[in-house]
Amino acid sequence: MTTFVPNVELLLQAAVDYLDAELLSTLEGYHHFQLRICVNTLRIVAREMAQAPAFEQQEQERLQHLLGHAGSVAELNGELNDRIASNQLPLDAPGLAEHLRDTLRGALAINNPTWIARPLATL
DSSP states (O other): OOOTTHHHHHHHHHHHHHIIIIGGGGOOHHHHHHHHHHHHHHHHHHHHHHHHHHHHHHHHHHHHHTTTSOOOHHHHHHHHHHHHHHHSTTTTTTHHHHHHOOOOOHHHHHHHHGGGGGGGGOO
């Protein structure tokens, strides 16, 4: 992309800032609510773009360690699900709870980061 066009993250942030700071306060009722949803959705998209690649890499590494071989995140998650469902991998397997907790934390960091600030026991 040419250097004369701001990157996608900056464009997205500019749109969110305008919608939230300028437009939202001019609306009421249904349209105010719908724009709030739109702003929140765009913020999730921005966090997904910024954070998901690292979270997915970390998840893949944890899955490979747990299952003992390489594969895509989708393949490894499918296998993990199958092993847990068939009792081939017990719920108290070393590293399983930590993997699930870390995966949930990554998802929440993108979807609703305010949940991360809560004590883990309340999740």
